[in-house]
Amino acid sequence: MDPLSVALKVAASGLDAQSKRLLVVSENMANAQSTSTVSGGDPYQRKIISFAGELDRASGANPVRVNGVFRDRTAFPVEFDPGNRAADASGYVKLPNVNMLVEMADMREANRSYEANLQVVKQARKLISMTIDLLRAGS
């Protein structure tokens, strides 16, 4: 298969993976304050996305794929808030194990990776187009 088309496909897989990652990050951010509706219950549990590479030796393609979305098992932080609906018998509320700073950093990185993959898509397309242009009449 034409290497440039391979590059295009691989970059498309990167775009897909990074946008799924962004989805997970935004879900985490949206639920950063979501405590349980029942007394003593668990709050929103942070989600983590996992990537894996696939190698196709014949074409040299190494696209990326989402391996799965897992739950972060870090312990829930606890806050004393007896008035909260989610407070347990001693008045403690479990909060989501989401750290906004971490999520923001993750989002920035996901954006950066997304942009980089987009660059590859644009460039591969441009190079293919340049090649075909050789046959066009005129300059």
Add this chain to the structure above:
Amino acid sequence: MIDPVLLSGIVRTTDPSPISSTREAVSATPGFADMVADISNDAAGSIRSAESLSLQALQGEASAREVVDAVMSAERSLQTAIAIRDKIVTAYLEISRMSI
């Protein structure tokens, strides 16, 4: 008499020998033949140098600007040589059509 077939051979830059045979054939008008030969030599030379510079560029050893300048210069000389060849051919045909 200028032989147009031989002259069109001049601007095919593979073999420089047609140039020298033209010089011999046209001793009657040495100035003109010399000029034509010079122009085609010029074209051949600038094409060769454009080629070698391009080869270097493809291997990553020449700058884009150098290549572009050399290729444009080659195109200019080539275009000139071709224009002259065409004019000569036209002139020859006109002359050959003249009734004696």
Add this chain to the structure above:
Amino acid sequence: MDTVHLFDMASQQARWLSVRQTAVANNIANANTPGYRAVDVQPFRQILENSAMVQSVTHPSHIRAAGFSSAVTRIETDGSPASTSSSTVKLENELVKSGEVAHAYELNTAIVKAFHRMVMMTVKT
């Protein structure tokens, strides 16, 4: 004109450049894949030398396509091994490589176009 050699060389370089583009695409796509090691291609000159040795029997400007898929080699970036939770890819480097590929490819197609034009000029009556 010895343009046959030039067109041949341009084709080889174009193929090498597109293989390199694929390597860059692989790296960028896997920038966040745990354990992934960044790859790059052998320098163009090295490929020419290698195939020149192999193809010395036939015309030296004939370089076989088979050599290119093996041209992609793993490059260890500054010796620090990829941990199980990250890759060795540095996005800035990959984008720089991408730019190099684009620049070289543009020059390549421009050269081919120009010489093609010149040959056509001389062939037309």
